[in-house]
Amino acid sequence: MTKVAVAAPSSAALEAGLAVVADGxxxxxxxxxxxxxxxxxxxxxxxxxxxxxxxxxxxxxxPVVIDGNVEMPGRGADASRFGQGIRLVATQYGGGITIGxxxxxxxxxxxxxxxxxxxxxxxxxxxxxxxxxxxxICREGFxxxxxxxxxxxxxxxxxxxxxxxxHAMVTGPDGHALRAGEVVKNSDLxxxxxxxxxxxxxxxxxxxxxxxxxxxxxxxxxxxxRDDLLAYEAVERQPTMRRLGDWTVALNPxxxxxxxxxxxxxxxxxxxxxxxxxxxxxxxxRQVLSYRLSVHDRSPDLLADGHALLEAVERHGLAGLPTxxxxxxxxxxxxxxxxxxxxxSSGYGAGVxxxxxxxxxxxxxxxxxxxxxxxxxxxxxxxxxxxxxxxTARHDAGGCLxxxxxxxxxxxxxxxxxxxxxxxxxxxxxxxxxAPRLHVRFREDGxxxxxxxxxxxxxxxxxxxxxxxxxxxxxxxxFGGVGAAQLDGQELFAAADxxxxxxxxxxx
Numbered sequence: 188m189t190k191v192a193v194a195a196p197s198s199a200a201l202e203a204g205l206a207v208v209a210d211g212x213x214x215x216x217x218x219x220x221x222x223x224x225x226x227x228x229x230x231x232x233x234x235x236x237x238x239x240x241x242x243x244x245x246x247x248x249x250p251v252v253i254d255g256n257v258e259m260p261g262r263g264a265d266a267s268r269f270g271q272g273i274r275l276v277a278t279q280y281g282g283g284i285t286i287g288x289x290x291x292x293x294x295x296x297x298x299x300x301x302x303x304x305x306x307x308x309x310x311x312x313x314x315x316x317x318x319x320x321x322x323x324i325c326r327e328g329f330x331x332x333x334x335x336x337x338x339x340x341x342x343x344x345x346x347x348x349x350x351x352x353x354h355a356m357v358t359g360p361d362g363h364a365l366r367a368g369e370v371v372k373n374s375d376l377x378x379x380x381x382x383x384x385x386x387x388x389x390x391x392x393x394x395x396x397x398x399x400x401x402x403x404x405x406x407x408x409x410x411x412x413r414d415d416l417l418a419y420e421a422v423e424r425q426p427t428m429r430r431l432g433d434w435t436v437a438l439n440p441x442x443x444x445x446x447x448x449x450x451x452x453x454x455x456x457x458x459x460x461x462x463x464x465x466x467x468x469x470x471x472x473r474q475v476l477s478y479r480l481s482v483h484d485r486s487p488d489l490l491a492d493g494h495a496l497l498e499a500v501e502r503h504g505l506a507g508l509p510t511x512x513x514x515x516x517x518x519x520x521x522x523x524x525x526x527x528x529x530x531x532s533s534g535y536g537a538g539v540x541x542x543x544x545x546x547x548x549x550x551x552x553x554x555x556x557x558x559x560x561x562x563x564x565x566x567x568x569x570x571x572x573x574x575x576x577x578x579t580a581r582h583d584a585g586g587c588l589x590x591x592x593x594x595x596x597x598x599x600x601x602x603x604x605x606x607x608x609x610x611x612x613x614x615x616x617x618x619x620x621x622a623p624r625l626h627v628r629f630r631e632d633g634x635x636x637x638x639x640x641x642x643x644x645x646x647x648x649x650x651x652x653x654x655x656x657x658x659x660x661x662x663x664x665x666f667g668g669v670g671a672a673q674l675d676g677q678e679l680f681a682a683a684d685x686x687x688x689x690x691x692x693x694x695x
Contacts, residue, residue, distance in 0.1 A: 189311075190522040190695040191217045194670035194681040196515045196593070199329040200225040201690035203320035204519065207312060208694040214589070214672070215243055216310040216317055218519035218527040219302045224321045225515045226298065226531060227376055228329045230357050230365075230547060231338045233515045235391075237533030237549045238571075239298035240439050241305045242426065244579040244587060246524035250437035251308075252446075252577075254422040254570070255301020257294035257551040261567035262414035269563045272408030273553055274349070276538070280341050287553020287562070288346055288538040290409030294551035294571060298531055300388045300421040309525070315384040322380035325373045325545070333688045334664070336367040338513065346538040353540040353547055376545030392416040400541050407539075410552070410563065418568065426579075431457055431610040434588075436580040445576035449599040451475050456607045463607070465625070465648035472600055472627040473635050514575060514593035520672040522679055522695075526589040528577035530598075574598045580610065586675045588616070593687070594667035600626045601667030616671050617682040624666040625649075640666065662686045 191208045195201040204221030212220070219241075226233045238257035244250040261269060272291020278284055286292075306314050339347075339357045343364050347354045356373070359365055383390050390396050397416045404411045426437035427450045436453070439446025455471050456463055514532040533549035540547050551571055552563065565571070576598050577591040592601045604624050608614035614622075625639035636655040639645045640662055649656040659665065668687030673680060683689030 188695045189213050190679055190693060192520050192672040192674075192679045192681040192691070192693045193217050193221055194518040194672050194683050194689060194691045195221045196225050196334075196517065196668070196670070196687070196689055197228060197332045198690045199228045199324050200517065201692050203324060204517070205692050205694040206320040207317055210312055210316050212312045212316070213310065213523065214519040214521040214525040214527045215305055216312050218517045218529050218589070219306050219310065220317045220320055221517045221519070222302060222529045222531055223318060224324055225517065227321045227325055227373070227380065229332055229335050229515055231335050231342070231536055232332070232513050233531050234533040234536070234547045234549060235299055236293075236296045236541070236546055237298050237531055238294075238296060238551065238573065239301050239529060239531035240443065240573070240575050240577050241301050242437060242439060242528040242577040242579050242589070243305060243309050244437055244526045244581060245309050250426050250579055252424045252426050252437070252439055253301045253304050254424050254443070255297035256443070256570050256573050256575070257296055257549060258419065258571060259552070259563075259565040259567050259569045260293070260295045260411040260415040261563070262418060263412050264410055268408060268410055272410065273562065276342070276346050278342050278345060280338065280535070284555070286535045286550060286555065288536070288550055289349070289553075290404055290407040290537065290539060291563075292537045292550035292553030293404070293409055293411055293548045295411055295415045295419055296549060297419055297421055299383070299391055300419060302529075303388050304421045305527070314387055318380055318384040322377050322384065325380060326377035328370045328372045331365045331367055331369045331371060333367040336365055340364050342535070346536060350539040352542060353538055356540060356545065356547065373545045375543060379544050379546065392419070396541060396544055396546075399543065403541065415567065429453055431580075431606065432613075433583045434580045434610045436578060436606070436610070438578050439576050442570050442572075443575060444572045445574040445599050448475055449576045449578070449602055452599060452603045453606060456603065457611060461612060465645050466651060468604065468625060469627060469637060469648055469652055469654070472603070472625075476596070476627055476629065477635070514595070514598070516577065516591040516593050516668070516670050518589035518591060518670045518672040518681065520587050520589050520674045520679065522674065524585065524587050524674060526579040526581075526587040526672070526674075528579050528589040528591045530575040530577040530591045530593070532573070532575060576602060578602065578606070584676075586673065588671060588673045590669065590671040592667040592669040592684070594665075597626050597665065597667045600624070601669055605669050605671075616673055620669045620671065620682055620684050621662075623662075626666060638665070
């Protein structure tokens, strides 16, 4: 009987993943089930109408990444609809940001298509079995997570107040903001999940949910069309591969931004040898993130620019570089040696729901960091930029690892600081996850500053480089929430970052 270790963002997601294992599922089935549950029980954080990347390294085959990221809509839409349908919402989240919300901020989603494809390709149970736990959880009730409660406490009125149905989904029965641990139900979504289990992703494209969604878009000035829904395909991509010590690592490839950035950072860290320091971490982040800011964040062709970045660094190191939002993650590994890593996102949320479904929509077209070229500037069908970097790895002796993190542009820097010690120095994965972290952020004036958790060596390295710094007094969710599942010899275990709410378990 296959045993599976799961690291999930909540107890509800873990419950769904382990339930599928009890029904005969493997690491892929467990990760998919947990991801579906997360998208159904983390309102404001992730949604079924978002994007996802699924990184799978099967025990008996080569790794693959299934790209289910959101894409630019607008196929067949009248030109007058472009640039419309968005309202700006100023929030205090993340130190104060302004996002685009409303129907015009909604991108074409692909998360469900990617998860379905993963189960079809590498799962051991039917799609309906992977969906069923989430239906039951939504119908019987689930505890609101700390991340959702925190975020909704800031944006409930400003972001969701314009849509009564969406507002009701993020509000308690007596009108209060949802509290962490409060048990809520979503019976409308449970009914939709029952249909999704039977019909598959077509429910959201040519089926009833897709039809209602298109009607809402036409009524409220959104860009998403029926042609967009029917044209979307989850794409199988060959991962970017790297050697780190005794490990081979499979990373999210272009057109993702997060995967290539992480690949470059890890490549350079390995080149500096086992004696690398906090100064090296700062220098690597500073150079790579500066390149991203100047090139990738404004790129018209992320696929070409991503491969160009990888080729330049392989030839010349970092000297070859030109100068000038919310997520959830699930990791699973099984006793057969299969690893599955899934990162999903729906941005900050559009603040609107699909009527009668219990589903909140993404605002990927309104995320400022993903649309630096301007509002609705991409061609319909173009995959949007993404920080997501779900990663799998295999040891020369046969063990495997699935790992990833939420955290916007801190995803890559968090994973750099976990994978570096774990794979290059042999540090225990749990110890590597709990170690202090830093992140190089570029201020509005273009100058870098180091944000870090309290540690004297980080402070000294920052001051030695003459950089401004901001110190967090303790571990903080700003620096990600890494989740990992690993098969090490015969031992199977999972680890969750104490910086964010998480849940781990092993079942057979």
